[in-house]
Amino acid sequence: MRRVPLPLVPVCGALLLVVSCGWSRADDGAEGRAPGAPTGITAQAGSATSVHVMWNAVPDGPGIRSYEVYQGTTKATEVPGSQHMVDVTRLRPSTLYTFTVRARDTAGRLGPPSRAVRARTPVRVAADRSAPTRPSSPAGRVAGSRAVQLSWGASRDDRGVASYDVYQGGVKIHSVGGNQTATVLTGLRPGTPYVFTVRARDAADNLSPASAPVRLTTPGTDDGRDTAPTGFTATTHRSGGASYIDLSWNPPRTDGVITEYQIQLDGTAATSLVWGGTPPTGRAAYSFYTGATTGEAHRVRLRARLPDGTWGGWSPEQTMTTGS
Template identity: 70%
Template sequence: MRRAAVLLYRSLALYTAVALLGACGRSEADEGRVPPAPVGVTAAAGSSTSVHVMWNAVSAEPRISVYEVYRGRTKVREVPGSEHMVDVIGLRPSTGYVFTVRARDTEGRLGPPGREARASTPAAVAADDRAPTAPGKAQGRAVGSRAVQLSWSAAGDDTGVVSYDVYQGASKIHSVGGNQTATVVTGLRPGTRYAFTVRARDAADNVSAPGTTVRVTTPGTDDGRDTAPTGFRATTHRTDGAYYLDLAWVPPRADGVIAEYQIRLDGQSATSLVYGGKAPRDRASYSFYVGRDAGVTHRVRIRAKLPDGTWGGFSAERTVTTG
């Protein structure tokens, strides 16, 4: 009986040791897979009550699902993994703030914070409804195949310029503090022609007219394949005597959110799809009316408006017949 008890004790001890070793091994492996800290974190006041926070996209596997933005130790925003900038609003005028950003992957692992970024909001200005003057003398040049350096002369304002917003076409893609008159815009495409403008913003959120347009073409080539939607499918269905075209696709991977698509039907632009809320990241779908006749064959394809303000490549073309 005593010998059996000793054997049982030894077995239990060995089992416990193995279990602990296994748990330690899993813990170390899990910890080794947490996302890295975001780099390139910057913060610049956008007005007397807001700060624009930016960072570089984190590459990780599993991929990033959410970025957490902290003001001091308080989490103030969660941003989808496809975005890497945010305006933190509701702040106090004439106040200094410290921001950090952490990445969380699709399995829920939260990485360490990036370096601290500091910004101070300017004093509030009462009854200011006068916008700054437009920035002038804008210039630009390509810095490699995926970046452009921009510069401009300072805008004027009766209370002072707080920030400058950089636009590519109609899309705001970058923002810097009001004491800066130059910046480098990254995340661009090789072999692509860009048209940039700069607008000035004051503490009351008054925005100037755009300055002169800067046109720059990045060197290299881009066939559009990496920017085209994939897994594109097209089917039809009939409802109340009418036929609809049902589309489904996987959005292209991009350094930012994709909220707009263009659909071409039979070689012509048929419709634009703009997501007003949270845009889909893993799988998207859309359905639209194509007529009441059966036996009509259509050719359809789709492309995305990328975060840099340009259109990506077209998806594969699909042919579908109503009925």
């Protein structure tokens, strides 16, 4: 985990996330139905040793705890229920792989597998340190309030382009094969401005410079309430003669993984919390130092960076007085 501090000094060296673990492992015999099979699964080689697998959320999205990705009959990886894409790594070059995805709900029931998809990793090229050229002439158009269509000119590489990665706000949100120069991005927010860029990747994982930006705004309105953290609380405590503010919240439900939050104190950006890897699920908590003085009134709120690369809505603002 990486923290980008501004004026505040954290209590400890890590963001504390409280994770609920009390769930049943039983696949059969529990009340209710197991989740359905994920649809829309695709697999595309990202390099000589990795394949990018994507799928659609099952209809019972809020009740899904995790997705299990299988390589043949072996479980390759597991991701939180909010995540619908993953890079399967440590594969062999020039090899054909078969992938399926299964959903596990919060009661522990494991659903049936998705349809199987195949992807072949390209041949590894020794000592390839030459990155592909920058994708040219990117363009885009709105395809509804929650989707856009992007296209770009093919990159050149001395060994061949393996895949293209699509970024929004510096966040990788999509990947397609190296022979594809157009894609449709879904799961976006209505009434929201977006800036997309594309980078090419070769079989040795060399990345090209980013393309020129494509700026699009989805139609409609979005007040941010559906993307704000919920159950937000802020309290204070004293320890060792110093005052601290203690925050707790539930992450917003989104179509993807949330890895970053921004905290605002007294109307000014105070600090950012960033995970370096896959964040845990469940209610989150964070405490930070505010000084030795008691009786100081503060206002605090926070928001999440969404999987589409934009910032979500702010939580309701909480007020507190240090030392109270």
